[in-house]
Amino acid sequence: MLEVQDITFSYQKNGNQILEHVNLSVGPEERLGILAPSGYGKTTLLKIISGYISPDAGRILVDGEPLPQKGYCPVQMIFQHPEQAVNPRLRMREVLKEGDGISKELIEGLGIEEDWKNRFPQELSGGELQRFCIARALGKGTKYLLCDEITTMLDFITQGQIWNFLIEETKRRGIGMVIVSHSQPLLDHVCTRQIRLNENP
Numbered sequence: 001m002l003e004v005q006d007i008t009f010s011y012q013k014n015g016n017q018i019l020e021h022v023n024l025s026v027g028p029e030e031r032l033g034i035l036a037p038s039g040y041g042k043t044t045l046l047k048i049i050s051g052y053i054s055p056d057a058g059r060i061l062v063d064g065e066p067l068p069q070k071g072y073c074p075v076q077m078i079f080q081h082p083e084q085a086v087n088p089r090l091r092m093r094e095v096l097k098e099g100d101g102i103s104k105e106l107i108e109g110l111g112i113e114e115d116w117k118n119r120f121p122q123e124l125s126g127g128e129l130q131r132f133c134i135a136r137a138l139g140k141g142t143k144y145l146l147c148d149e150i151t152t153m154l155d156f157i158t159q160g161q162i163w164n165f166l167i168e169e170t171k172r173r174g175i176g177m178v179i180v181s182h183s184q185p186l187l188d189h190v191c192t193r194q195i196r197l198n199e200n201p
């Protein structure tokens with residue numbers, strides 16, 4: 001179980017509180033959709049849940065344990081803009097090595113072509129690059145996957161391929177998901193449960 005307990009956060013000391021006493025939990029079989037208008041702190045919340053930023057108060061537990069201070073994080077996040085999530089100086093084969101033992105099956109399942117691995121990020125399309133970011137986030141140790149508008153900038157065919165793959169892969173491996181999107185049809189299609197931020201789950 002992924003538990004988000006009483007999270008409070010503001011970017012500036014004594015500034016506007018972006019998140020106030022946020023509580024939610026997600027099981028390994030669930031795909032939880034989060035809805036909220038722009039600026040309500042959805043991206044900020046996902047960054048806290050995946051350990052990129054620390055909350056001012058509250059805690060994140062995975063199976064009753066806090067996120068590890070070092071080593072592989074069982075909660076992985078995929079961002080809206082893949083080009084901002086990869087080192088531009090690394091070839092894609094090296095980017096994949098940043099993950100936790102990325103399998104051949106995963107790479108094939110995502111439709112990543114052998115030749116793409118020799119390229120640099122700027123030599124790939126947004127959809128091709130996002131497939132690498134998804135592969136990197138789905139290493140052996142991943143228990144929960146957080147998706148922040150991950151297909152917003154992609155065409156419908158690519159969106160469909162990516163979501164079908166993600167649903168199958170996470171079901172098979174018992175990986176729980178948290179999905180942020182402004183698209184209600186997408187959330188209706190993908191999620192097993194939905195909540196609105198700032199309302200009780």
Ligand SMILES: Nc1ncnc2c1ncn2[C@@H]1O[C@H](COP(=O)(O)OP(=O)(O)OP(=O)(O)O)[C@@H](O)[C@H]1O
Nearest residue numbers: 011012018036037038039040041042043044045182
């Ligand atoms: N690094 C930062 N420093 C200061 N303020 C920030 C920072 N990042 C985001 N904010 C502010 O925090 C608030 C929440 O931003 P966040 O990106 O989490 O919202 P969001 O709900 O994901 O929005 P959107 O739906 O537009 O992506 C916004 O008012 C934003 O301007």
